[in-house]
Amino acid sequence: MKKILTLLLLFFTVNLFSQDDVYVSKMEEALKEFDSATTIEKCQASLNAFQRISSAKPDEWLPYYYMSVCNMMMGLYSEKKKTQEMYYEQALALFDKIETLKHDESEVKVVKANILMMMISVKPSKGGKLGPEAGKLIEEAKEANLDNPRVYLAEGENLYYTPKMFGGDKVKACEIFQTAKEMFQTFEPASSIHPKWGEERIDQLLEECAALEEE
Amino acid sequence: LDKTILMVKCIFAIENRNMKRAIIIFWAAILTFSAFSQTNISGKVVNQKGEPIIGANIYIKNSFDGCSSDLNGEFNFKTTAKDSVVLIVSYISYITVEKELFLDGTSVNLEIKLKEDAKVLGAVTISAGMFEAGDQKKTEILSSLDIVTTAGAGADVVSALRTLPGTMKVGNQTGLYVRGGDGREAATFIDGMKVQNPFYTAVPDISQRGRFDPFLFQGTYFSTGGYSAEYGQALSSALVLNTIGLPDGTFSSISLMNIGGGGGYNKNWEKGSLGAFANVYDLTPSVKMMDQNIDWIDPVFATDFSVMARKIIGENGILKAYSKFDYNHSAFNAINQMTLDYNRELELSNTNLFNIVTYQQGLGNKWLMNMGMSYSFNNDDFTFNDSFDTYNHNHSLISKIKFKRDLGELSAIRFGGEHQYYIFENDMYFVKTDTSQYFLASFVEADLYLSRKLVFRAGLRSEYDEMVDRGNVAPRASLAYKTGDESQVSLAYGIFYQNPMYRYLYVNDINEYEKSTHYILNYQILGDNRTFRAETYYKIYDKLTLLDPNSLTKISLDGKGDAYGVDIFWRDKQSIPFVDYWISYSYLETKRKYMDYQEEVMPDFAANHTLTLVYKQLLPKLNSSLGATYIFASGRPYDDPNTAAFMDKMTKPYQNFSLSLSYLAQWWGSFTVIALSVDNVFGYKNIHGYHYNWNGSKRAAILDPAKRSFFIGIFMSFGRDNADDI
Numbered sequence: 001m002k003k004i005l006t007l008l009l010l011f012f013t014v015n016l017f018s019q020d021d022v023y024v025s026k027m028e029e030a031l032k033e034f035d036s037a038t039t040i041e042k043c044q045a046s047l048n049a050f051q052r053i054s055s056a057k058p059d060e061w062l063p064y065y066y067m068s069v070c071n072m073m074m075g076l077y078s079e080k081k082k083t084q085e086m087y088y089e090q091a092l093a094l095f096d097k098i099e100t101l102k103h104d105e106s107e108v109k110v111v112k113a114n115i116l117m118m119m120i121s122v123k124p125s126k127g128g129k130l131g132p133e134a135g136k137l138i139e140e141a142k143e144a145n146l147d148n149p150r151v152y153l154a155e156g157e158n159l160y161y162t163p164k165m166f167g168g169d170k171v172k173a174c175e176i177f178q179t180a181k182e183m184f185q186t187f188e189p190a191s192s193i194h195p196k197w198g199e200e201r202i203d204q205l206l207e208e209c210a211a212l213e214e215e
Numbered sequence: 216l217d218k219t220i221l222m223v224k225c226i227f228a229i230e231n232r233n234m235k236r237a238i239i240i241f242w243a244a245i246l247t248f249s250a251f252s253q254t255n256i257s258g259k260v261v262n263q264k265g266e267p268i269i270g271a272n273i274y275i276k277n278s279f280d281g282c283s284s285d286l287n288g289e290f291n292f293k294t295t296a297k298d299s300v301v302l303i304v305s306y307i308s309y310i311t312v313e314k315e316l317f318l319d320g321t322s323v324n325l326e327i328k329l330k331e332d333a334k335v336l337g338a339v340t341i342s343a344g345m346f347e348a349g350d351q352k353k354t355e356i357l358s359s360l361d362i363v364t365t366a367g368a369g370a371d372v373v374s375a376l377r378t379l380p381g382t383m384k385v386g387n388q389t390g391l392y393v394r395g396g397d398g399r400e401a402a403t404f405i406d407g408m409k410v411q412n413p414f415y416t417a418v419p420d421i422s423q424r425g426r427f428d429p430f431l432f433q434g435t436y437f438s439t440g441g442y443s444a445e446y447g448q449a450l451s452s453a454l455v456l457n458t459i460g461l462p463d464g465t466f467s468s469i470s471l472m473n474i475g476g477g478g479g480y481n482k483n484w485e486k487g488s489l490g491a492f493a494n495v496y497d498l499t500p501s502v503k504m505m506d507q508n509i510d511w512i513d514p515v516f517a518t519d520f521s522v523m524a525r526k527i528i529g530e531n532g533i534l535k536a537y538s539k540f541d542y543n544h545s546a547f548n549a550i551n552q553m554t555l556d557y558n559r560e561l562e563l564s565n566t567n568l569f570n571i572v573t574y575q576q577g578l579g580n581k582w583l584m585n586m587g588m589s590y591s592f593n594n595d596d597f598t599f600n601d602s603f604d605t606y607n608h609n610h611s612l613i614s615k616i617k618f619k620r621d622l623g624e625l626s627a628i629r630f631g632g633e634h635q636y637y638i639f640e641n642d643m644y645f646v647k648t649d650t651s652q653y654f655l656a657s658f659v660e661a662d663l664y665l666s667r668k669l670v671f672r673a674g675l676r677s678e679y680d681e682m683v684d685r686g687n688v689a690p691r692a693s694l695a696y697k698t699g700d701e702s703q704v705s706l707a708y709g710i711f712y713q714n715p716m717y718r719y720l721y722v723n724d725i726n727e728y729e730k731s732t733h734y735i736l737n738y739q740i741l742g743d744n745r746t747f748r749a750e751t752y753y754k755i756y757d758k759l760t761l762l763d764p765n766s767l768t769k770i771s772l773d774g775k776g777d778a779y780g781v782d783i784f785w786r787d788k789q790s791i792p793f794v795d796y797w798i799s800y801s802y803l804e805t806k807r808k809y810m811d812y813q814e815e816v817m818p819d820f821a822a823n824h825t826l827t828l829v830y831k832q833l834l835p836k837l838n839s840s841l842g843a844t845y846i847f848a849s850g851r852p853y854d855d856p857n858t859a860a861f862m863d864k865m866t867k868p869y870q871n872f873s874l875s876l877s878y879l880a881q882w883w884g885s886f887t888v889i890a891l892s893v894d895n896v897f898g899y900k901n902i903h904g905y906h907y908n909w910n911g912s913k914r915a916a917i918l919d920p921a922k923r924s925f926f927i928g929i930f931m932s933f934g935r936d937n938a939d940d941i
């Protein structure tokens with residue numbers, strides 16, 4: 001009897017554990033795909049994987065977060081403005097869901113700000129409205145977590161790509177990239193599946209900054 | 216075999232992970248295997264044409280199981296789910312399919328057809344006769360910013376629209392002249408409500424600008440024909456202006472110009488806004504600086520004051536209110552038509568009040584309701600030679616309600632009704648009137664998407680005017696078909712009515728409406744940065760106002776005419792870096808018997824050829840932009856009373872070249888624009904027609920008000936770009 005009870009207990013604990021662990025391992029698997037997604041097709045496959053995970057774990061914010069990032073990347077890889085706009089719209093639509101869930105405010109706001117900036121690049125006429133909105137999100141993301149290097153990446157990119165006549169400043173942007181670079185060195189993600197991207201982008205931007213200084 | 220593969224997969228997955236978790240997963244896998252059987256699900260995802268969809272997501276709801284479709288649209292996966300499950304198939308820009316399945320271990324093979332979601336991307340839109348401007352639509356031709364940065368347009372909505380094909384350049388008349396139609400045939404609507412006096416009061420031989428600031432509007436629909444059944448009382452054209460919702464933020468603004476100055480403040484709350492704006496204009500300094508063709512006594516003095524309020528109601532409702540009061544005064548020596556001496560002192564005082572309140576509310580997720588009321592009055596008081604006074608006062612009260620119901624995807628049905636009430640107090644044209652009257656209209660219209668590539672619109676409008684004392688029914692229809700990724704053809708047909716001029720209606724027993732019929736064929740390519748449009752049309756006028764040659768007031772509706780032509784538009788923002796240019800060309804053939812034309816002739820406002828070139832160059836290093844606009848229009852007919860033939864002479868072609876320069880700066884935390892522009896740089900002497908004296912022995916040319924005009928202004932806005940710091 002005792003043996004049976006132990007077995008039953010084991011069975012239940014295992015099942016209880018397994019759901020979460022399967023989630024984590026599925027996420028890790030999907031993230032591996034995500035890290036190497038360099039084409040629209042691969043991003044789509046990665047997005048699909050996150051969507052399937054969200055179907056099983058609809059209360060987790062991370063799958064939606066990565067779906068949004070996938071959409072943003074697909075927008076970046078697209079050539080036509082209309083297609084880009086469509087992906088950015090899809091990316092933004094996911095925030096309605098994320099915001100109803102328990103989530104990391106800093107990470108979510110910084111990605112949303114990034115997508116708004118992409119949107120401005122395809123619809124410059126919306127810059128007057130979306131620009132300040134993105135700026136506000138970056139400020140809020142910073143308040144939520146002062147040590148999030150992606151906040152500084154976004155802040156710097158906002159300054160870097162805004163035309164000078166609208167308040168852009170490349171020199172100041174490069175200083176911020178440098179801060180972000182330092183922060184990446186000490187940054188530890190909350191878990192293996194929490195956001196950790198951005199360092200490669202910083203390196204790329206710092207190279208551009210170095211080239212700028214030589215000019 | 217499956218079991219082994221999965222086990223291997225599991226072991227692979229747990230590599231490098233902590234031991235405890237590995238064991239748990241291992242056990243979980245084993246337990247899952249022993250407890251449940253697996254079902255194999257395979258199949259193919261295709262579109263409506265049967266072509267494979269690559270990268271579609273196929274999965275079981277509430278489970279981790281699923282996969283993406285491969286290069287052949289095929290998929291294959293296993294699931295441990297059993298009994299009743301929901302299979303979801305989704306792909307971007309297609310409508311997601313949910314399918315109930317019963318799983319008992321037997322393999323399932325499916326072919327899944329996905330339908331395109333017309334809402335997402337590239338659905339066909341009705342484009343015949345329609346130019347969309349504004350920041351809201353993907354199909355826009357001109358944005359609000361384009362309107363204020365077009366050289367020669369002077370930040371006037373209507374002047375900017377005159378750079379589009381189908382419009383005629385009529386420098387001596389007020390209003391929009393479209394495809395052989397006169398200014399009275401073009402109606403202006405703000406938030407769906409007809410505006411009785413959209414332009415500053417017309418005075419002889421001068422083209423007046425519109426009353427409204429372009430930044431008040433977020434969407435502009437300019438139709439050169441074949442427009443929706445929602446709009447009526449216009450034979451040629453509808454200009455539909457939609458006001459902005461909640462402004463971008465709290466801001467204040469100041470402007471200083473060589474013609475005046477102004478300022479305003481707008482405060483935003485989370486769910487509402489309130490702003491007030493005032494301007495004063497005095498043309499005296501600029502009139503003194505530049506040579507004038509008009510003998511001014513008092514150049515234009517104008518002042519306006521406006522208030523705008525917005526309130527968000529609930530989740531999807533908005534209440535908008537806007538009021539504008541303006542006053543202007545001018546006096547000049549007008550021509551005496553008998554002797555051709557400029558000795559007829561004409562003084563005009565105009566006061567105008569425009570109020571509009573609209574309320575939009577979504578009702579559930581299928582219905583949208585719009586309702587609105589507007590009240591306006593316009594008082595024109597003329598004095599001739601300090602002695603003879605005449606006036607024209609009108610009041611209008613308009614109420615309108617409309618509903619829209621979604622019929623799935625993009626299809627929708629709209630219907631609504633309006634009531635207009637007018638009071639006229641006139642002492643003009645030898646007739647004194649003091650009357651009121653009402654006008655009723657209703658419409659119903661449906662947009663039916665037969666596929667993402669094909670849309671059909673059918674509408675019906677019905678009107679009743681108290682003075683005409685007879686109803687009318689006007690059918691409208693259009694069709695659009697997408698021929699490629701970015702190209703489409705569109706057809707439109709419609710019957711349009713408008714009242715004969717009120718001043719004649721009072722003294723004539725007319726029970727008919729002026730009437731036109733439009734046929735339009737349009738081809739359009741709308742790329743990312745390039746637009747090409749070609750449109751051909753045929754317009755028939757069956758009934759037009761015709762004056763009785765032996766009476767000053769008697770009319771009939773025996774006038775008639777037609778117009779046909781081709782309009783071409785090309786815009787390119789891509790080929791030359793930092794350059795945006797567009798070319799409009801209109802070819803027009805038109806004849807009409809109307810007003811004092813007792814035979815069918817080409818009217819004096821029509822030109823056979825009109826060409827407009829607009830060029831804008833951004834100079835990023837200088838924080839500046841440069842604009843140039845060139846307009847050419849072939850000659851317009853006029854009548855020389857010394858010849859037997861009527862209206863057989865043509866004026867010389869019209870030409871105008873304008874330049875503008877703007878500089879952007881950030882001073883004291885403001886967003887500042889300095890604008891400089893010169894109209895008719897080369898001083899072309901444009902003649903719009905001639906006045907002949909009583910016996911035809913002398914004539915006087917009708918010229919532009921000034922040979923050249925010059926504008927400089929500084930516009931500063933505080934807080935718009937850092938709204939959150941305030």
